Amino acid sequence: MSTEPLGVPLAEGRGTIHFIGAGPGAADLLTLRAATMIAASPVCVYAGALVPPAVLAHCPDGVRLVDTQHLTLDEITAELVGASQRGDDVARLHSGDLSLYSAVTEQVRRLDQAGVPWTMTPGVPAYAAAAAALGRELTVPGVAQSIILTRHSRQATAMPPGEELAALAAHGTTLVLHLATQAIGELAPQLARHYGEHCPVAVVARASWPDELVLRGTLATIAPLVEDAELKRTATILVGPALAGTDADGACLSHLYSPQRDRRALGGPAPS
Numbered sequence: 001m002s003t004e005p006l007g008v009p010l011a012e013g014r015g016t017i018h019f020i021g022a023g024p025g026a027a028d029l030l031t032l033r034a035a036t037m038i039a040a041s042p043v044c045v046y047a048g049a050l051v052p053p054a055v056l057a058h059c060p061d062g063v064r065l066v067d068t069q070h071l072t073l074d075e076i077t078a079e080l081v082g083a084s085q086r087g088d089d090v091a092r093l094h095s096g097d098l099s100l101y102s103a104v105t106e107q108v109r110r111l112d113q114a115g116v117p118w119t120m121t122p123g124v125p126a127y128a129a130a131a132a133a134l135g136r137e138l139t140v141p142g143v144a145q146s147i148i149l150t151r152h153s154r155q156a157t158a159m160p161p162g163e164e165l166a167a168l169a170a171h172g173t174t175l176v177l178h179l180a181t182q183a184i185g186e187l188a189p190q191l192a193r194h195y196g197e198h199c200p201v202a203v204v205a206r207a208s209w210p211d212e213l214v215l216r217g218t219l220a221t222i223a224p225l226v227e228d229a230e231l232k233r234t235a236t237i238l239v240g241p242a243l244a245g246t247d248a249d250g251a252c253l254s255h256l257y258s259p260q261r262d263r264r265a266l267g268g269p270a271p272s
Helices: 032-040 071-084 104-114 127-132 163-171 179-197 223-228 242-247
Strands: 017-021 043-046 066-067 089-092 117-121 147-151 174-178 200-205 213-218 235-239
Touching: 017 032, 017 043, 017 071, 017 104, 032 089, 043 071, 043 242, 071 089, 089 104, 089 117, 104 117, 127 174, 127 213, 127 242, 147 163, 163 179, 179 223, 179 235, 200 223, 200 242, 213 223
Parallel strands: 017 089, 017 117, 043 066, 043 089, 147 174
Antiparallel strands: 174 235, 200 213, 200 235
16 A cells, blocks of 8 residues: 655655644644655755654754745745755654645646645544543534634635635534634634534643643533633634533434444455
């Protein structure tokens, strides 16, 4: 079975840009593949505000470190293309997982135009680390079987039509909000119209970092908790009845382990 990352074909004589999901923060939440690729890349391009020094400890001696937090897309592209032309592989680190709000799309478009090879390696997403910090499954049988991942758009790219928060909240399932902590005061009442003011909600800041902070409440109480904590750091908001765990109204046993389930279709032994 192949273990090669996904991407475009490698070009002889050119370095490859390895887009790597660096996980939520903890260095031991990197995948084995990610750690191996970071250790083998003579250049590492990362956002200093989101990727902690412990992750960079996987870099080889003599690595060229490029912090992107104050760079434009043009400047980042120049760094990536220049390294490739010198024959250097690059570990291009993005916090969390590449599939969520990573801005990888515009980077690989430019690399394709420049004829630069690239790969993608997934990482642990922040919302998964937040759920682990809470000790909660986000898909509780009989309560919620879907997860909606979205974000607040006030100071970011506008949301496409049909993805307004009210439309998403109307589903009543587990909702994960990114980039929304500073707007919790206005968002909580909007969500309460669909979930009810007693619906459980949690805010997890810097999940898996040494200074991780977890705030728990309801849609009626969470905003003052966030304000009192003076929380302005990277955080994930989770909303929905599944956060109540086994105490959630309607929670039931999963069919996965039910004695009534026919396991013969899975290749197991038939009942005697």
